[in-house]
Amino acid sequence: MVRVLPPLDPVRRSIERVIQRWPDAVSSPQPKEREQIAQDMCRRVREWDWKDITTQRIASAAVAVFDAERCNRDDLALVRDFYLAEISACQPGPFLDAMLGVYIDSFASELVHTQRLARAIETRANDLGPRHSRLLVAVPDLLKPDLAPVRLAAIMLAADDPFQAVRELGLRSPHGAGLMQSTHIAFIAGISKKLGRAEERQRLFNWLMPKGGTVLETGAASAIEALLAIWRIESPPEALRQDLSETIVAAYNDPRLHRGGIWSGFDPELKQILLRWLTRQHMKYFCDMVTATQDSHMWGPRRDFWLQLDEDKRIDEAWVAFGASARRYAQHNFIRNDRQTRGQQFGSQQDRGGSTSLLIMRIGNKIVVDGCHSYKTHIFRQDDPMAPKLYQSQYYCDDIMRSARNSKPHNSISAWSQWVLQHV
Structure with a gap:
């Protein structure tokens, strides 16, 4: 008797719903808690004390140890070494997947901690869970810090909806920190000279102001500057000028009334173009x-x-x-x-x-x-x-x-x- 497996589509959809609701296996500690968590982890490594601690707690502490404020601190070097050694020695499972998430969120291509995390995780690439394995297949250079942002940006530049394209890769926070901020910079560099074309402007707006998502704040100033720079010499037709100004102001407030947000460090010459509009x-x-x-x-x-x-x-x-x-x-x-x-x-x-x-x-x-x-x-x-x-x-x-x-x-x-x- 041959048993036929039932259709797996409902199962896949259920898994996808779970991932969308709880995208990260590891909770990210609040900024005000991170120093205490990092110091506690440092003590445990130094004393080799693992009483009353879970794998999830260890993985969550890695977020604090490798964040921008602590990733280069000498007093936490022992803890960073511990995490790198654990990546090499641990069994496949939540901890290994969590450390790829730490790499993505703390990414800064020029910093040593990113390069060390990339090398350590690359040796265990075959042991990552299904979601992260699919991500590595879609972006083979993800663990090459000098190439990862460029490769991701290339995917975004080819997609009508870059925000959705990034989500479909398995990156659940397209507007997140670390790697996605570096990717945003590469994306703006790639699209900036094309923004005279309507389809490229729409691609940019789909990224900055995704349907069903929140407006991008960090890095948005450079995107709006790139958009306005197209019109340094010649003003757009009236209908387009009105549409652009309405879109910008709806997302980022009127610079005449709001000094903060993206307008605080905005290029004065380019801001003047919008003010003229x-x-x-x-x-x-x-x-x-x-x-x-x-x-x-x-x-x-x-x-x-x-x-x-x-x-x-x-x-x-x-x-x-x-x-x-x-x-x-x-x-x-x-x-x-x-x-x-x-x-x-x-x-x-x-x-x-x-x-x-x-x-x-x-x-x-x-x-x-x-x-x-x-x-x-x-x-x-x-x-x-x-x-x-x-x-x-x-x-x-x-x-x-x-x-x-x-x-x-x-x-x-x-x-x-x-x-x-x-x-x-």
Whole structure:
């Protein structure tokens, strides 16, 4: 009688679900606990005391011993030697697999501990568990520190969805530390000159902002810098410029409002490119809203004047404060998708029942405030304590009007435009 094995697909799917829920056999100790764990392990090795300790505890302590803060410390050399000797002598099983995880998470190709771990694990490559064995088959140079990031980056550069491609290799934390940070650097180096093409930009966004995953933070600044660098000389078409700025701001916040995160050490010249895009975008939002809701014959020339001034790069910064009705109109008519809702922020104009919206601009050392309907244009020196500040959450148009020493109505567009040019 021949027995036929049942289909194994359900079993494989169950295993995959378990791995996804508990991807690591070894728990990573909290940073504040690591020094104590490392010192305890050092004492046990020195005294050869293995009472009341499990294999999992030993493997977990390796995370602390080989992390960036401790991997080169002389006082822990004895413990590192112990782990390397155990890799050579241990039976196949959880400890050996855990040490490959330590190699990946603590990876720094130029450091001795990475090179020693790679050599030790390579001698036991045939004894690794199924998941890690598949990873070594997919990336044969994984245990060659000088090649591993480049080989992984090559896989990412060939995949439509690099994040998912890395997960399918068996690396459960594509945005993790160590090897994946080095791979990220190699990936950005490989994709940076191709980002003028739509498919390459989408590949980058799939990596930085994976569906169902969290946005990459560490290393993201270099990726966004590479994206903006493509447009140093020539600005992208308006629709693309808006899409790029919305995508960046939705993921990493508006650099005008948030100084931290990826913006803290960002290249100032490249940040200025994004700020120019955001200025243009706010100019457009204000002009489009007034065009759609106001039928004054004087608005068309005013709109053209401001947009031309922006085109000539005379307007350094711009911020919109929508009145309540205009904000509702903008949300219903200008917001195209959820990403834009998350990425776009405006001020709110509170006076006159929210019927008036404001455009606040910095032109050189002047702050210029224009408003819809019959609201005058007001010009302040930037150092005037009464001058409204850009990027505030709330504005009061009547207070601005009363504070201004220099203002002009629009009833003669020619005289008004000359007045603006004269005073900015």
